[in-house]
Amino acid sequence: MPRITAARVIVTCPGRNFVTLKIETDEGVYGLGDATLNGRELAVASYLADHVAPCLIGRDAHRIEDVWQYLYKGAYWRRGPVTMAAIAAVDTALWDIKGKIANLPVYQLLGGASREGCMVYGHANGRDVEETLDDARRHVEQGYKAVRLQSGVPGLAATYGVAKHGQRYEPADGDLPTESLWSTSKYLRSAPALFEAGREALGWDVHLLHDVHHRLTPIEAARLGKDMEPYRLFWIEDAVPAENQANFRLIRQHTTTPLAVGEVFNSIWDAKQLIEEQLIDYIRATVVHAGGITHLKRLASFAAIHNVRTGCHGATDLSPVCMAAALHFGLSVANFGIQELMPHTAETDAVFPHGYSFADGLMHPGDGPGLGVDIDETLAARYEYKRAYLPVNRLEDGTVWDW
Ligand code: GCO
């Protein structure tokens, strides 16, 4: 039995902050788990180092389910992004260890491959429609079968999903939160036009997606869904905030545009009504923020019986360790839908050498033992943590709005 001898938290900032848990065993095998919670990284680092790590020492690393239950039920204080990211990191690291000891990639332990690879969607962004479509064409040329289109809104200085200063889009951009302005009426006029132009320029063979980033009310989202129907989107994401899951009933009554939600969800309970009532088509929860591979598998099984498929979050604030875990999960799970891909910078990739790869619009986790991702600790140590916040959003009259 491999006994846990150490659980160390590694914080690094190769262009942006990542929190990684490294669990070591007396058999010399170690495992990695991503624990990054964008803009609140140190809270999870402390939860792990101060409250979780001491409870892990001496435990049997093979008892993944038991450790999951111990950390979830044993804390008394359940759920929440900090707790669930910490549990996810432990869970992911234990799957990595089990795979390495079995000498099998994690997806084989999860039931084996259900497909040749995981279809991913890329991000096409631009200040205006033309710039966005140029970026989309570049993605299609690279082999992407699915592309998310986000464009600047005429009359608004900057908006979600559109990069500043010609760099790739990175949301956590300030030492203190930056502020942006939002106008629903300007947005609702411009979004359908982007997709009309998108279909004209790109044709009908590529899947098109769009992220609303929680900025509409249910009736506005219903209007947007109807307006988008002619362009046959793969999904509209996060149309409204989902604390009140019943919000989606109203949207669903009005439109056949498929709906995705859940990148901020951290447990099956956040999606219970959404799934049971078939109010959504894709669930966006992913490994690091929703309790690890163990909990995500439970969520996917529940979703499967209600015709909901997976669409895991995969922005750059989720580390390559999470990406590897999400790909093992996605390759194996029966009701896989799509996986988000926002490629990491070269600095990040160098800190986290990995075996996953992209070809013809699909990603594969690789066939090395475990997750197939490592951390170069010497390199990681060169990049000191740098405080960074997600922006705050206001309406044009100054009202704080959903970002
Ligand atoms: C997405 C997301 C991201 C988030 C970011 C927050 O669909 O990829 O909305 O851009 O805003 O991951 O940390």
Ligand code: MG
């Ligand atoms: Mg999103």
